Amino acid sequence: xxxxxKGILSPFKALNQMGKHPHxxxxxxxxxxxxxxxxxxxxxxxxxxxxxxxxxxxxxNKAIDMINIEGIDPSSGDTGLRPRVDNGRCCWxxxxxxxxxxxxxxxxxxxxxxxxxxxxxLWTPGVDNPExxxxxxxxxxxxxxxxxxxxxxxRELEGSERVKSFAEVVLGYSEExxxxxxxxxxxxxxxxxxxxxxxxxxxxxxxxxxxxxxxxIRIIYDNNPLGETCGKVCTRxxxxxxxxxxxxxxxxxxxxxxxxxxxxxxxxxxxxxxxxTILPPNGHSVGIIGAGPSGLTxxxxxxxxxxxxxxxxxxAHAGGMIMxxxxxxxxxxDSIDKxxxxxxSIGVKIHYNTMxxxxxxxxxLHQKHEAVFVxxxxxxxxxxxxxxxxxxxxxxxxxxLRAINSDKHVEIGDKVVVIGGGNVAxxxxxxxxxxxxxxxxxxxxxxxxMPADWxxxxxxxxxxxxxxxxAIPLELITNENGRVVAIKxxxxxxxxxxxxxxxxxxxxxxxxxIIETTAVIGAIGQEADYSFISEKIKSQIEIKRGRIxxxxxxxxxxxxxxxxxxxxxxxxxxISAIADGFRATKGIEKFILNKEN
Amino acid sequence: xxxxxxxxxxxxxxxGITGNMMVKLxxxxxxxxxxxxxxxxxHRAFExxxxxxxxxxxxxxxxxxCVPEPxxxxxxxxxxxxxxxxxxxxxxxxxxxxxxxxxxxxATYLLWMGGQSGSMGxxxxxxWTVGDRxxxxxxxxxxxxxxVYHMYIWPGGVRRDLPEGFGDKVLKVMDYxxxxxxxxxxxxxxxxxxxxxxxxxxxxxxxxxxxxxxxxAPLRGCGIKHDVRIDEPYEVYDKLNFIVPTYEGxxxxxxxxxxxxxxxxxxxxxxxxxENMPGGDFYNKIPNPLNWRVPPGxxxxxxxxxxxxxxxxxxxxxxxxxxxxxxxxxxYVHGVSLLERILQGANIADVSFIMxxxxxxxxxxxx
Numbered sequence: 019x020x021x022x023x024k025g026i027l028s029p030f031k032a033l034n035q036m037g038k039h040p041h042x043x044x045x046x047x048x049x050x051x052x053x054x055x056x057x058x059x060x061x062x063x064x065x066x067x068x069x070x071x072x073x074x075x076x077x078x079n080k081a082i083d084m085i086n087i088e089g090i091d092p093s094s095g096d097t098g099l100r101p102r103v104d105n106g107r108c109c110w111x112x113x114x115x116x117x118x119x120x121x122x123x124x125x126x127x128x129x130x131x132x133x134x135x136x137x138x139x140l141w142t143p144g145v146d147n148p149e150x151x152x153x154x155x156x157x158x159x160x161x162x163x164x165x166x167x168x169x170x171x172x173r174e175l176e177g178s179e180r181v182k183s184f185a186e187v188v189l190g191y192s193e194e195x196x197x198x199x200x201x202x203x204x205x206x207x208x209x210x211x212x213x214x215x216x217x218x219x220x221x222x223x224x225x226x227x228x229x230x231x232x233x234x235i236r237i238i239y240d241n242n243p244l245g246e247t248c249g250k251v252c253t254r255x256x257x258x259x260x261x262x263x264x265x266x267x268x269x270x271x272x273x274x275x276x277x278x279x280x281x282x283x284x285x286x287x288x289x290x291x292x293x294x295t296i297l298p299p300n301g302h303s304v305g306i307i308g309a310g311p312s313g314l315t316x317x318x319x320x321x322x323x324x325x326x327x328x329x330x331x332x333x334a335h336a337g338g339m340i341m342x343x344x345x346x347x348x349x350x351x352d353s354i355d356k357x358x359x360x361x362x363s364i365g366v367k368i369h370y371n372t373m374x375x376x377x378x379x380x381x382x383l384h385q386k387h388e389a390v391f392v393x394x395x396x397x398x399x400x401x402x403x404x405x406x407x408x409x410x411x412x413x414x415x416x417x418x419l420r421a422i423n424s425d426k427h428v429e430i431g432d433k434v435v436v437i438g439g440g441n442v443a444x445x446x447x448x449x450x451x452x453x454x455x456x457x458x459x460x461x462x463x464x465x466x467x468m469p470a471d472w473x474x475x476x477x478x479x480x481x482x483x484x485x486x487x488x489a490i491p492l493e494l495i496t497n498e499n500g501r502v503v504a505i506k507x508x509x510x511x512x513x514x515x516x517x518x519x520x521x522x523x524x525x526x527x528x529x530x531x532i533i534e535t536t537a538v539i540g541a542i543g544q545e546a547d548y549s550f551i552s553e554k555i556k557s558q559i560e561i562k563r564g565r566i567x568x569x570x571x572x573x574x575x576x577x578x579x580x581x582x583x584x585x586x587x588x589x590x591x592x593i594s595a596i597a598d599g600f601r602a603t604k605g606i607e608k609f610i611l612n613k614e615n
Numbered sequence: 616x617x618x619x620x621x622x623x624x625x626x627x628x629x630x631g632i633t634g635n636m637m638v639k640l641x642x643x644x645x646x647x648x649x650x651x652x653x654x655x656x657x658h659r660a661f662e663x664x665x666x667x668x669x670x671x672x673x674x675x676x677x678x679x680x681c682v683p684e685p686x687x688x689x690x691x692x693x694x695x696x697x698x699x700x701x702x703x704x705x706x707x708x709x710x711x712x713x714x715x716x717x718x719x720x721x722a723t724y725l726l727w728m729g730g731q732s733g734s735m736g737x738x739x740x741x742x743w744t745v746g747d748r749x750x751x752x753x754x755x756x757x758x759x760x761x762x763v764y765h766m767y768i769w770p771g772g773v774r775r776d777l778p779e780g781f782g783d784k785v786l787k788v789m790d791y792x793x794x795x796x797x798x799x800x801x802x803x804x805x806x807x808x809x810x811x812x813x814x815x816x817x818x819x820x821x822x823x824x825x826x827x828x829x830x831x832a833p834l835r836g837c838g839i840k841h842d843v844r845i846d847e848p849y850e851v852y853d854k855l856n857f858i859v860p861t862y863e864g865x866x867x868x869x870x871x872x873x874x875x876x877x878x879x880x881x882x883x884x885x886x887x888x889x890e891n892m893p894g895g896d897f898y899n900k901i902p903n904p905l906n907w908r909v910p911p912g913x914x915x916x917x918x919x920x921x922x923x924x925x926x927x928x929x930x931x932x933x934x935x936x937x938x939x940x941x942x943x944x945x946x947y948v949h950g951v952s953l954l955e956r957i958l959q960g961a962n963i964a965d966v967s968f969i970m971x972x973x974x975x976x977x978x979x980x981x982x
Contacts (some may be wrong), residue, residue, distance in 0.1 A: 078668050
């Protein structure tokens with residue numbers, strides 16, 4: 019390598035390269051075939067997409083916005099929005115693909131887009147390029163996705179340990195576990211649509227994720243004064259539509275709420291943290307019948323707004339079904355006490371052992387208060403409709419649970435049969451296990467048809483409850499003393515419903531069996547007892563299928579009478595009752611203050 | 616006749632370098648009396664942009680700090696975060712990262728060869744090397760999904776595993792490039808005209824080089840052995856066999872010779888990496904990026920890029936976004952302060968030639 023003759027001649031060797039075909043593509047005469055992993059133009063599977071907007075959140079170029087698409091309407095678990103990409107801003111980093119919880123968004127092998135119209139750089143993937151479905155290249159499967167699809171497992175007592183006592187089964191998240199679980203949330207807020215109360219779920223989860231537990235508590239109490247109850251026993255419709263659940267386990271919203279609310283160890287701490295603004299007394303008064311979730315919620319928010327609120331509760335303890343219906347291994351007494359005491363501390367008055375219709379009439383309440391809210395719940399059990407139903411040893415689940423939760427003794431012996439498939443049936447079965455009995459649940463349909471929570475069903479099975487599905491009880495057999503000693507049932511097969519509904523059980527003729535038992539617990543549903551409402555008022559309100567018809571403010575046909583909870587909604591769970599109470603707060607306030615003007 | 620001093624504004628468009636900058640030259644005749652660099656035509660403010668983005672959102676930005684060689688930026692950002700966080704990176708990911716970094720070095724050197732020869736009027740060379748670089752870009756496309764901006768090395772490892780049969784494809788390209796090196800020698804490195812143009816041009820004073828902060832091939836071209844891969848090995852460079860070539864002279868020629876030999880070393884490293892590629896995970900997953908907080912702390916990491924030592928300093932205050940990220944690349948030293956010194960006495964025709972030999976990269980100066 020120097021300035022010599024060799025160095026002068028050497029470059030001429032390049033001539034031997036003449037005429038060689040270059041490696042590069044001769045565009046536009048040749049088409050470039052892109053790699054199977056190529057990051058080209060976007061494609062969105064419109065059916066899979068739920069419009070959560072995570073793609074838009076992560077985009078560091080702000081190239082994605084969420085827009086309405088004709089023909090796609092919002093529905094439960096789908097905002098109805100779809101991403102639109104500004105190809106003039108996009109840098110094809112594909113972070114949007116990596117964080118798409120449903121996996122609907124992908125990049126394709128297409129990379130050429132030519133237009134004279136600058137506005138047409140705005141593309142709605144999937145709408146503007148339906149052919150992209152066949153060209154998907156850069157996709158994020160759950161292995162590569164940046165989201166965490168596995169839930170932080172909840173620690174629980176072992177099944178064999180649980181049946182020894184009424185100790186709480188769920189042990190709760192530690193701080194570290196809660197932070198880790200909360201970090202999984204993408205904050206899309208789709209869950210809030212399905213929550214009857216529309217709790218601020220992404221906000222309180224975000225607070226937990228970032229270590230601000232007290233903020234989380236304040237956010238929870240903003241529209242739910244029974245957050246701790248919901249943290250333990252909520253039916254969590256939110257989790258059903260969690261965006262993460264499309265490809266993995268939903269964020270444990272209920273357990274995170276439980277974690278946050280339990281950070282306040284007692285009612286003083288709750289009060290200190292929530293620090294509610296209580297308006298001075300406004301001179302108005304509201305009567306509430308029943309200290310269940312709906313009544314307590316209405317009372318709490320009305321009291322905060324300066325109303326004089328008095329609750330009339332027929333029993334010795336407040337809480338309604340959460341106190342008397344839910345077993346203590348799911349919702350311990352001290353937790354209920356903490357929540358009730360906090361409410362009393364901000365001015366909610368509760369008259370215990372005061373039965374409306376007996377100790378005081380509805381008319382008297384109307385004279386005393388400007389508005390009355392009824393939240394009495396469904397406490398009257400349906401008859402199971404079998405011969406010998408009235409015999410000794412035949413018990414109704416709600417009565418049984420109420421007695422056990424009131425520390426009373428119930429003689430059930432050592433072999434119990436529970437009839438039903440809802441949460442009450444499972445509760446009765448699991449309580450019976452704790453009382454030392456062998457328990458069999460007879461249910462008409464299949465296990466997957468049971469209305470009870472799957473976690474409850476699993477919990478029951480872990481504790482040794484035997485579930486006998488497709489079994490239709492026929493009669494209770496009594497001994498000479500008139501006590502139930504056995505139950506006769508028939509096996510059933512599932513036949514399609516001629517009306518197109520879910521399959522129905524049909525008795526298999528001759529396939530009848532008898533189980534010996536010391537007690538039969540019926541749990542096939544409850545109804546309300548409206549005997550305290552006078553005929554005159556009853557004639558002015560509408561009762562449909564056992565439930566009082568109310569408007570969007572929970573107001574009945576009688577303008578001063580409001581209703582909520584199980585008697586007004588058919589969801590029959592605590593969170594729906596809380597939602598009713600919350601709505602009634604606004605309805606009652608509007609009714610009273612408008613009347614004043 | 617006494618020649619009058621004239622001012623020439625060279626740029627902001629330049630042959631042979633990527634990005635725009637201007638050099639204000641005071642010349643008498645053809646000889647440069649003084650040079651003053653003017654940057655600011657790009658004003659990309661990456662460092663500031665990063666302060667407004669979450670940690671992961673920074674990752675598609677940093678590769679744009681250097682267009683021809685984006686990967687050291689991805690490597691640095693990833694490693695600086697891992698350093699602060701204490702995040703482990705799987706062994707396989709480390710090997711894949713070295714593979715990407717060396718392929719990137721080869722691609723950059725190919726582009727440099729084209730630029731270096733193009734800036735002296737030898738236009739056949741860029742046709743070849745840019746074409747051959749496409750073989751490497753094809754590999755990148757198959758591995759990462761992107762040809763130029765790969766966005767592939769990220770905190771915790773790499774984004775995707777090697778595709779099926781990727782190693783063989785890489786080896787094939789290495790064989791091809793090794794064969795082509797002979798042609799490059801014939802056309803450029805053994806070219807007497809190139810020798811004549813490059814020898815003694817753009818000389819960096821060996822005694823001053825380190826004091827001025829010169830790094831990479833320009834420093835090794837002064838006969839000083841300095842390479843982060845050897846001095847402070849990162850990833851798996853300590854498990855690989857390669858030499859760091861040095862050359863005396865400090866001129867464009869010496870720098871070209873250093874890069875020419877490093878080209879061979881990189882081919883060897885790529886082969887070793889493919890041969891020793893371990894199995895296992897390629898990624899130690901970060902938490903949900905929307906809630907990912909890097910613990911408070913700071914760190915400085917450095918990588919040997921094709922243009923020299925490339926460092927990143929990052930500070931985290933424990934929030935979702937970096938408090939500060941600073942990219943310390945070679946371009947500022949080489950392309951601004953060093954260039955102004957060594958242009959003195961050079962010819963106007965050599966300005967682009969010298970700029971190219973220093974690895975001047977305006978986007979990185981204006982990071």
